[in-house]
Amino acid sequence: MKKSVIFNLPVKNLEKSKTFFTALGFTFNQQFSNQEASYMHVVEGGIDVMLTTEPFFRSLINKPVVQAKEANEVVICLMCDSREEVDSLIAKALAGGARIPHPPEDHGFMYDQGFEDLDGHLWNLVWVAPQA
Incomplete structure (x- = not known):
């Protein structure tokens, strides 16, 4: 089994968040991105983040964001x-x-x-x- 960490972060504006993190040098995998979420590489081969819109994040859980x-x-x-x-x-x-x-x-x-x-x-x- 490949060991890695992927955590989900709810964001209010996906495009603004992508612009912010791109300026920090993080990259995004468009294959695993859409209008509701964007897959961000933080540390090669180990830690990644799924930036998700708040409504999409809410659909993944059964409690408030x-x-x-x-x-x-x-x-x-x-x-x-x-x-x-x-x-x-x-x-x-x-x-x-x-x-x-x-x-x-x-x-x-x-x-x-x-x-x-x-x-x-x-x-x-x-x-x-x-x-x-």
């Missing part, structure tokens, strides 16, 4: 190759309309900062020194 700008259930954490990559992605996210919830945290051996995407989903970008 959490409004991520009001409450969060999860923080999506991505490991980066360098501090510069963290800063670069944060700058791109900010330019695309993201909210930055806190300043970068520098622990010497670890550096991280997060952003809130257009729909309020929290993403944390982390670099850990190889010697750590």
